[in-house]
Amino acid sequence: MYLLAILLPPLAVFLVGKPFQGIISIVLTILGWVPGAIHAILVVHEKKQDKRMEKQARIIAESQNKQ
Incomplete structure (x- = not known):
């Protein structure tokens, strides 16, 4: 996606x-x-961070439910 x-x-x-x-x-x-490419890279990176954070939150919630 970065490419x-x-x-x-x-x-x-x-x-x-x-x-x-x-x-x-x-x-x-x-x-x-260049400004368009920089902006697009930042938006794509932010979306990837959001997905990573959602996955971590789901894992934490699942581990707390098991205890």
Whole structure:
């Protein structure tokens, strides 16, 4: 997904499910490819962090239910 964020920034942002951020990414990409790519990388990274945090919270909840 990071490669897509570099090559096609707005598409990567839309694919992670952030439509408003996708519009911002389009504007930034029009202003320059580098700002658009940086923004897309940050959005993709944030989405990956959210998934990681949800997984950790689920594991913690399951371990507490077992005790």
